[in-house]
Amino acid sequence: MQTARQAARQRRRRRRLTTGAAVAVTAAGLLVCLVTAMRPGSHDPDGATGSGPALGANAAAPAVSGGQATPSASPSSPESSPAGSSPGPSPTTAGPATPAAPGPSAKAATPKSGPGAAPSAGRIRPGTTYPGVATAYAAGDGNGACLFGPSDDLMIAAMNTADYESSKACGAYVRVRAASGASITVRITNECPLPCAPGQLDLSEQAFAKLADPKVGRIPITWSLLSPAVSDPISLRYKTGSSRYWCAIQVIGHRNPVARLEVRTATGWRSLPRTGYNHFLSADGTGCGGVLRVTDIHGEELTIEGIALSPDVVQRTRFQFAPH
Template structure:
């Protein structure tokens, strides 16, 4: 599909029926240490992707529907390699590519030209998840959030976020929040006036707890916390040990 058509398709597909996610979730769950293979393409991107992040300051990409996994891939960092020339580029997942096959990645144009000539348009790729580098994760209450309808997003996390649970501060029981395709965890009946405690779990089972968070809507709330590096990794170490492994 051409780059302009692909972008238009993605914008039209911003909402999908929940039942359509089952196949994608089954494909992607538990594949965060694997090397993935597919095709790389590019499109023009300057923000406004399905992950609902602010305009990016670095290189980004849109993840195929299966590996997007109901927005679980949002904010993840991956290294994409062109096996034809050995060039690699690191990108953050900011968007979803509904028409992409499993394993495919739709790179922003600036990222694509770091590994291939623009005129190639579509190339075979391999890719792996890596640790992102932000020093501290942050929380963001979506505009319109209030005590009766509350949506929260986790930003600047080292590894993909699997779940978010909350409780009123001073209580004991956490309640897991459902995640929407636009990458917010939503309490449709609200969370009350706050403050709140949050339990944030990454795809490897690591947990960060944040306490006494006020309902401060529309601003990044730094937590001074981050998921630990796995197994003594350096920040840039690839999670998979098989970056260049054959298919």
């Protein structure tokens, strides 16, 4: 028979076995719970379904260092931002530019509108009304300081020196209004020197008679720039004495005042200076007899080819500036 001591020893051995089995069962249960919680699509404590995608075969896994996962730095993550700065959107790297669809080809006349978009002819601005006085002079055959030559149309005027501005006003069409309400359109073909004051127009006697009795001699007026209907294209003329070594070029019959004349060179366009006698001068012959580009005060450009280097010959083109 077992002694009391042996029975007690057996009971203690059975208790240890039972306790070990219970611990093993508990550990297994915890392991199952952890595996279940880590499966894709498992629920969080609030009941929301996990939305992060599982790592695929080609996905980069977090780097492991010292047995711990080290998150990779992202440009937008707070950990990778400089101290004290707030994270912003990650920069986008631009890919190859997509070629633009072909647009319309450039035209010979390219209008440019809007304040500041166009070169200015000088003091006279479109859309502005100027106060002044009108006087009268004997216009003769219609020629004047602008050197356009004789004309049968004597609805012309001489611009005061300040607004004439070294021939920049030449060829401009101006609407003149008297206090009586009468009005007339004239073309600037001449200069009125001092004592003509800024704003003053010296009208041909024929034009002055449309506004008031010529015996009055002087009347208050307002005037503004026009862009009238014209039937003829512009013309160009090389001054007498022009050659491939020196030339002066004149623009005639333009609807709007001319702001610039350029000649084409081997390196691009070259703008010619304007003289007081209403010609654009190439003192060294650059561009003489070549392709020309004429620009009005609205920024419209006319590129003109085929003008022969023939002095004192008026050569018609196929172009005219657009009305404004």
